[in-house]
Amino acid sequence: MTSGHLAIAAWLASAWVVGGAASLQPVATGCADPGAVLEVVAGSARDASALMLARCTRLDIEAGRWRAADTRLAASRRAAALLAGPARAAWLGEVARLEALRRVDAADWPALVQLRLPDEEGLAWLGPLVRGVAAARTSWARQDGALQARARAELRQLEALARQSGPVSEAERARLVVQGAMAGAQYERDEMQMLLDAAHDLEQRLYTPDDPRTPVLLAWEVEADLLRITDRYAAASDRYRDLLVEWPRRVQARVGLAAAYRRLGYTAQADETLAQARALWAEADPEAQALVKAP
Structure with a gap:
C-alpha cells in the first residue's frame, strides 16, 4: 500500500504505510456518522486513531446507540486486515474490549455465559471475565451447580493470567471481579464486598x-x-x-438504583431515577430503551 489517502466506507477504516510503524490518522477530529465515508491519510498516529475509536464507540454505547456502535466496531475489525503482527493484535484487542462493553450493557446474562468475542485472545482476560461474571450471576436464581462450575473454570484461567501479569494488571482486576461475583451469588456478602472493593481500588490505579x-x-x-x-x-x-458519582451517565446503574428504591418502598425516588435514565437514553435504539422501563 502506498502513502496518500483512501476513502473507505464507515466512520473508521484504515490507510496504512508499508514499512515503519503501521499507522493511520483520520482527517476528521469528531465522531462522524458510522456509515459515512471518511477520508484517512497515512501517517504516524495509529494511537490517535485508536483513541478516536474508543471515544466515539464509548459515546455511542453510553447513549444507547448500539447499532451505531456495532457499525463502528465492524468497520474497525475489517480495518485490522491491513495490519500485521503486534500492531494487528493490539488493535483487535481494543476492538474486542469495546465489543465486550457493548454486549455487557445489553445485560443478557444467560447469553453472555456462552459469549465468544471475535479476537478476544488479544486481551486474554476479557472472555473469562465476561463469561465468569455471567455464569455467577445466572447461577444465583437456582443455585445451578453447572453454572457455578463454569464460573470456577473461568476463574482458574484468570488466576493463571494474573500470576503472569502481576498484582497491578487488568488480569488481576478481572480475577477479583469474577471471584467477587461468585461469592455474591453464593450469599457470601462480606467476601464479595472485600473482593469487589479491591477490584474497584485497582480500577482507580x-x-x-x-x-x-x-x-x-x-x-x-x-x-x-x-x-x-x-x-x-x-x-x-x-x-x-x-458508582454514579464516578460514572454519572451510567444508565444501567440508574435502572438498578430505581429497582432497589422500589423494593424499599421509595416510589417517588424510583420514578425520578427512571426518568433520569430515560432522559439519558432519549435517542437510544429501541432495544436499549426497552431496558429502561418501570418494573
Whole structure:
C-alpha cells in the first residue's frame, strides 16, 4: 500500500504505510456518522486513531446507540486486515474490549455465559471475565451447580493470567471481579464486598480519567447488582449512588438504583431515577430503551 489517502466506507477504516510503524490518522477530529465515508491519510498516529475509536464507540454505547456502535466496531475489525503482527493484535484487542462493553450493557446474562468475542485472545482476560461474571450471576436464581462450575473454570484461567501479569494488571482486576461475583451469588456478602472493593481500588490505579480504555464490568456495579438481586436493597442503593458519582451517565446503574428504591418502598425516588435514565437514553435504539422501563 502506498502513502496518500483512501476513502473507505464507515466512520473508521484504515490507510496504512508499508514499512515503519503501521499507522493511520483520520482527517476528521469528531465522531462522524458510522456509515459515512471518511477520508484517512497515512501517517504516524495509529494511537490517535485508536483513541478516536474508543471515544466515539464509548459515546455511542453510553447513549444507547448500539447499532451505531456495532457499525463502528465492524468497520474497525475489517480495518485490522491491513495490519500485521503486534500492531494487528493490539488493535483487535481494543476492538474486542469495546465489543465486550457493548454486549455487557445489553445485560443478557444467560447469553453472555456462552459469549465468544471475535479476537478476544488479544486481551486474554476479557472472555473469562465476561463469561465468569455471567455464569455467577445466572447461577444465583437456582443455585445451578453447572453454572457455578463454569464460573470456577473461568476463574482458574484468570488466576493463571494474573500470576503472569502481576498484582497491578487488568488480569488481576478481572480475577477479583469474577471471584467477587461468585461469592455474591453464593450469599457470601462480606467476601464479595472485600473482593469487589479491591477490584474497584485497582480500577482507580489502572484507569486514569483521560484513559481511552473503559473497565469492562465495573466492580461497584457488579457489587450493587448482586446486593440487589440477593435482597440487600439498602446496601445496593448506597453502592449504586457511589458508582454514579464516578460514572454519572451510567444508565444501567440508574435502572438498578430505581429497582432497589422500589423494593424499599421509595416510589417517588424510583420514578425520578427512571426518568433520569430515560432522559439519558432519549435517542437510544429501541432495544436499549426497552431496558429502561418501570418494573
